[in-house]
Amino acid sequence: MQNIRLRTPITAIAGMGLAGLNLGFGDALPSINLLENDRISIFAEKPGERAYAERFAETVYEAAFETTGESAGKGLIIIGNYEDPHPIILIKKYLEFAEEGDREEYGAFVNALFDKDPVKWEEADEKLEEEIGLDVESIAYVVPMPLQPGLLNLYLVAREEGFEEEAIERRYRTIKPLDLNFGDFAQYDWVIYLPPKDAIDRAIKDVLPHVMKREKLGFFKRTLVKGAVFTFKPLIRDAMEGVRKSLLYEAILRATSDFDEEEIEQLMEAYRDALMPKGKIVGGNKSKRSLEAIREQLEENEAYALDPYVPPVKTISEAPELAVRYKGEYVDSKGRIFTVFQEGGGLQFRRGDRDPVALNRVSQDLYTTEDREMTLEFLADGDGSFSKMELRRKRWRETISRK
Numbered sequence: 001m002q003n004i005r006l007r008t009p010i011t012a013i014a015g016m017g018l019a020g021l022n023l024g025f026g027d028a029l030p031s032i033n034l035l036e037n038d039r040i041s042i043f044a045e046k047p048g049e050r051a052y053a054e055r056f057a058e059t060v061y062e063a064a065f066e067t068t069g070e071s072a073g074k075g076l077i078i079i080g081n082y083e084d085p086h087p088i089i090l091i092k093k094y095l096e097f098a099e100e101g102d103r104e105e106y107g108a109f110v111n112a113l114f115d116k117d118p119v120k121w122e123e124a125d126e127k128l129e130e131e132i133g134l135d136v137e138s139i140a141y142v143v144p145m146p147l148q149p150g151l152l153n154l155y156l157v158a159r160e161e162g163f164e165e166e167a168i169e170r171r172y173r174t175i176k177p178l179d180l181n182f183g184d185f186a187q188y189d190w191v192i193y194l195p196p197k198d199a200i201d202r203a204i205k206d207v208l209p210h211v212m213k214r215e216k217l218g219f220f221k222r223t224l225v226k227g228a229v230f231t232f233k234p235l236i237r238d239a240m241e242g243v244r245k246s247l248l249y250e251a252i253l254r255a256t257s258d259f260d261e262e263e264i265e266q267l268m269e270a271y272r273d274a275l276m277p278k279g280k281i282v283g284g285n286k287s288k289r290s291l292e293a294i295r296e297q298l299e300e301n302e303a304y305a306l307d308p309y310v311p312p313v314k315t316i317s318e319a320p321e322l323a324v325r326y327k328g329e330y331v332d333s334k335g336r337i338f339t340v341f342q343e344g345g346g347l348q349f350r351r352g353d354r355d356p357v358a359l360n361r362v363s364q365d366l367y368t369t370e371d372r373e374m375t376l377e378f379l380a381d382g383d384g385s386f387s388k389m390e391l392r393r394k395r396w397r398e399t400i401s402r403k
Helices: 047-068 087-100 103-114 118-132 136-142 149-160 165-172 183-187 199-214 219-256 261-275 286-306 320-326
Strands: 029-035 038-043 075-079 190-194 328-331 337-343 346-351 357-361 366-369 374-380 386-393 396-402
Touching: 038 047, 047 075, 047 219, 047 286, 075 219, 087 149, 087 165, 149 165, 190 219, 219 261, 261 286, 320 337, 320 346, 320 386, 346 366
Parallel strands: 038 075, 075 190
Antiparallel strands: 029 038, 328 337, 328 396, 337 346, 346 357, 357 366, 366 374, 374 386, 386 396
């Protein structure tokens, strides 16, 4: 972590301010009204960054409102600076000190923050470093991040100390993030840390040379890679914007909606995928496209809620004399081949060239895989033959025809 002192405090650029913040933020945070009675505060030290955050927030806020039809609560967006440590680095710094002390308290903090036990968190951190060949600190500044209560407290303490390493160390050795008070920040339903707008450009500049060196690329290959990156940089930047927005969207839903974990994940993925470049820069109708994707996912979730997939619990004895009528090859809408055959007195199921999977009989024409994660229902025609079967697993079903 660098020894960086707090720079010029934030100034309210325009509009109504949020008064009473006394944690090193200087003047009041500027706020923006997005929908009636709903407000997002923007913490940015540069006018350009604040303008960017306003546009960014308005788009995501509209998506959240489209999803729930209700207020998306009050939120705070903190725009980061390259000179200051990213929250991920503050986490790692705090964990170094916490691990030296009460292991039980350390574990409770990691669990609350990441929903993972300390061992899994440490393993994930090491795996990431092994895969990319860089420590997390080297690329952290490009990652948007929702600030859960404990992490927000760590960030505020670090800012209060002007991001000076020694001062942060003294405070982090004594504080308990989960016990700290938020003060005026308690009024927010969600908070997200957003890297600077051009963070992806710096990431490419910093990381690319390291990757090429690690892979020991020759001059020709290095030139080719640089040319490809230059060509596709707009696509990379566009994709990164989609990721940023989907993270804010997810944070808002988690804080203000009644959707369960799975529903939020489905909605976030639908929203994010609609914003991805798909080989070209997404045009000006990306907001319309993303809202439509949300509506479609909501309809899908509602349909699933009416008829959810329930893994079979009990199975019955096989009837070989009946099972023979299901044998054959089936093909789905994408031309993939599914084969049903008998082996050892029981039915087997194979997709393409994959290893076969044993089927267990649930009822007359219904079978399930041994792990209960998928069912196959053979559908009878009017003449008693079977020319179709319905494959079904969690949040997915498809009827395929005999080849």
